Amino acid sequence: MGANLLVENASALIEGTLLTLALVCTALPLAGLLAVPLTIGLGSRSRLIRGPVRAYLAFFRGSPLIAQLFLVYYGAGQFRPTLELLGVWWVFRDAFPCAVLTFALNSAAYTTVLVRGAINAVPKGQIEAARALGLPSGRIARHVVLPQAARLAFPGYGNEVVLMIKASALATVITLFDLMGTLRLIYSKTFDLTIFVWGALIYILLIGTFRTVANLIEQRLFCWPKV
Amino acid sequence: MTDLLSLLSWGGGGWGRLLFQGLLVTLGVAAMALPIGLVGGLLLALGERSDRMTLRWFCRLWKTAFQAIPELLTLFVLYLGIAKAISGLAKLVGVAQGWTPSPMVVGALALGLVFASFAAEVWRAALDGVGRGQSDGARSIGLSKVQALRLVILPQALQLALPGLGNLWVILLKDTALVSILAVPDLMRQINLAVASTREPFLFYLVACFIYIALTTVSERLLRLATARQRSGWVAALTERG
Numbered sequence: 001m002g003a004n005l006l007v008e009n010a011s012a013l014i015e016g017t018l019l020t021l022a023l024v025c026t027a028l029p030l031a032g033l034l035a036v037p038l039t040i041g042l043g044s045r046s047r048l049i050r051g052p053v054r055a056y057l058a059f060f061r062g063s064p065l066i067a068q069l070f071l072v073y074y075g076a077g078q079f080r081p082t083l084e085l086l087g088v089w090w091v092f093r094d095a096f097p098c099a100v101l102t103f104a105l106n107s108a109a110y111t112t113v114l115v116r117g118a119i120n121a122v123p124k125g126q127i128e129a130a131r132a133l134g135l136p137s138g139r140i141a142r143h144v145v146l147p148q149a150a151r152l153a154f155p156g157y158g159n160e161v162v163l164m165i166k167a168s169a170l171a172t173v174i175t176l177f178d179l180m181g182t183l184r185l186i187y188s189k190t191f192d193l194t195i196f197v198w199g200a201l202i203y204i205l206l207i208g209t210f211r212t213v214a215n216l217i218e219q220r221l222f223c224w225p226k227v
Numbered sequence: 228m229t230d231l232l233s234l235l236s237w238g239g240g241g242w243g244r245l246l247f248q249g250l251l252v253t254l255g256v257a258a259m260a261l262p263i264g265l266v267g268g269l270l271l272a273l274g275e276r277s278d279r280m281t282l283r284w285f286c287r288l289w290k291t292a293f294q295a296i297p298e299l300l301t302l303f304v305l306y307l308g309i310a311k312a313i314s315g316l317a318k319l320v321g322v323a324q325g326w327t328p329s330p331m332v333v334g335a336l337a338l339g340l341v342f343a344s345f346a347a348e349v350w351r352a353a354l355d356g357v358g359r360g361q362s363d364g365a366r367s368i369g370l371s372k373v374q375a376l377r378l379v380i381l382p383q384a385l386q387l388a389l390p391g392l393g394n395l396w397v398i399l400l401k402d403t404a405l406v407s408i409l410a411v412p413d414l415m416r417q418i419n420l421a422v423a424s425t426r427e428p429f430l431f432y433l434v435a436c437f438i439y440i441a442l443t444t445v446s447e448r449l450l451r452l453a454t455a456r457q458r459s460g461w462v463a464a465l466t467e468r469g
Contacts (some may be wrong), residue, residue, distance in 0.1 A: 062440035064404035067415065067432055075423065075429035138264045162295070169297035173408065180299055189301075191313060200296045207295040 006198050009186050016182030017202060023096075023168045023178060027103035028043035028161065034108035039115045053112075066170055073098045073174045099171040103164065111158055118153035119145060153223040158214040162207050170205075179203070187202060231430055234421075242431075249417030251437065256335045256403045257415060261396065263339025269347025272354060273376075275347070286347070290336045293344035298405055302337045306409055309333055334406030342399055349391035353384040386457050393450035396444045403440070414438060 060068065064126070071222040076083060076092035083089040087162040091097045122145050130140045172181035186192075237243040240347045274286035293301065317326070357380050365375035407415035420434040422428045 028229055058440060058444075059436065061445045062401075063399040063436035064415070066404050066407075067418075067435045067439060070419075070422075070428065071432035075432050078429045080428075104351060166295070166297040169299045172299070180297060183300070184303070187307075193304065193307055196300060196307075200292070200300055200304070203297060203300065204295045214292060 005186075005190065005195055009182075009195070012182050013179070013198070013202070016177055016179040016205065017175065017206070019204075020165070020168050020171075020178040020180075023099055023171055024105065024161075024164050025174075026100045027107060028164060029166075030100065030104035031111055032137055033117060034104060035111040038108060038112040039119070040111060040118045043119065057109045057113060060106050061113070065102070065106050065167055066173060069099065069102045069170055069174055072102045072105075088133075090119065095171070095176045096172045097176060099168075099176060106167075107160065107164055110163075111157065114156045114160065115149065115153050118149040118156070120149045121152050154214075154218055154222065158211070158218075161210060161214070165203070165207055165210070190220035233425065234427060234430065235434065242417070242425075245417045245421070246438070247412065248435070249412060249414035252331070252411065252413040253400075253403050253415075256331060256338065256406055256411065257396075257400050259332070259335035260339035260342055260399055260403070263336060264342025264346050264399070265392065265394070267339060267343030269350050271343060271347035272350035275351060276354070290344045290347045291444075293341055297407065298341055298402055300340065301341060301412055302334060302405055304408065305337045305340075306330060306333045326342070330406065330409035331411045334403075334409055334411050338399060338402055338406070342395055345395055346392060349388050349395065350384065352391070353388035354380065356387045388453055389450070389457065393446070393454075395460060396450070397446055397469045400442050401439060404435075421423075 014136060038053055038056065041049045041146065042057070044050050044053075056151045072092070073095065076098070080089060080092075081090055091101060126144055127140060128147065131143045135144070168178060169180035172184060175181075179199060185197055186195045233241060234247075235241055235243050237272040256349060271286045274282050275290075277283055277286075305463050306328065313326060360374055361379055361383065366372070403413060404415040407413050407419060410416065415435060418431050421431045424449065425431070
């Protein structure tokens with residue numbers, strides 16, 4: 001009986017899974033892009049730059065993602081004329097771009113803290129040695145600091161991706177039929193709880209697959225000895 | 228502007244009182260989930276170092292599953308599953324059903340189980356950090372296994388685990404907002420009701436974010452204080468900057 005349920009709803013489940021993947025695969029690169037200026041800003045010597053960045057991080061890391069999602073999706077409607085004037089209303093009109101934007105803003109905050117921490121954890125001696133060799137600071141950053149920081153940040157970033165996959169289930173509260181939304185829809189038609197078990201297995205499978213791939217990449221990319 | 232602020236006032240048409248009640252429910256859910264998570268996590272961590280292979284595998288599987296499944300899904304399955312089990316049981320015994328589980332309790336249970344799955348990692352690292360010599364020593368002076376754990380290992384492990392568990396507590400505080408989906412009258416739910424009645428989503432969701440930020444910030448401060456105290460006693464902790 002359980003397998004029947006799976007077969008009957010296969011196409012809906014596949015569509016839901018694809019939407020979940022679409023959310024994650026659009027939000028993560030966007031978050032990565034946003035994290036670059038934020039990371040640089042967080043390391044800035046000027047308080048005028050560091051202050052706003054800190055406030056951004058405190059806001060997005062300190063409040064629940066579901067509240068942020070509602071804030072962007074429902075809150076933006078109040079500023080419709082302004083947003084239309086700016087030509088960005090299309091982002092806030094539909095649930096999908098709204099969800100992607102919120103996830104990206106949220107994930108960017110966590111990624112920034114992670115990457116900044118990794119950069120700060122690169123031993124100072126490395127930078128001093130590079131300077132003693134006469135490398136200009138741009139090349140020190142590119143060839144000495146960033147490769148080592150990348151290795152330090154990689155496992156943490158893997159966790160961040162997993163959290164993003166899980167968090168994407170929240171998109172269902174702003175009317176999107178991602179995997180979670182599809183599961184709720186199927187349940188409301190069949191009242192069969194096993195659909196949630198199948199759904200849980202799909203999530204576990206997605207995350208398990210990602211973990212395996214991430215481990216392979218980590219072994220390949222960072223096979224050089226630790227300092 | 229004053230109109231907007233009056234929406235947040237305590238009495239007369241303001242939502243202040245209801246938001247405060249919601250905040251108490253939020254804290255209640257977190258406070259119920261915490262012991263489940265702490266004890267559950269410790270049991271999982273201990274189970275993972277058991278001599279019995281089946282127990283080890285069971286704990287590992289349990290942990291991985293709850294870590295990977297979205298909190299929202301855990302919440303739904305548990306709520307609907309428990310409701311179904313109760314009505315099934317009632318039918319079996321022949322009692323007229325009419326009792327549904329409290330969404331607040333089920334919500335706290337679900338969040339507690341998720342907390343436990345992550346706390347298991349923290350406990351495991353902390354138990355590893357205490358070192359073999361401590362348990363060998365405790366056993367050799369005649370303490371039983373349980374006594375050694377309670378009197379020697381755990382006090383030391385708790386110290387190592389505190390920062391990690393503190394992070395999980397902050398995450399838990401934010402995750403409690405999810406129980407609003409089950410119509411638990413927590414802060415997030417009250418905010419949603421306020422939005423529905425006033426049509427001021429931006430104001431209220433922003434207020435929600437700031438209240439949660441206040442909660443997490445206070446928690447982080449207290450945890451930092453507690454960690455410092457562990458190292459050097461209260462006086463030093465209170466005089467230390469930060």
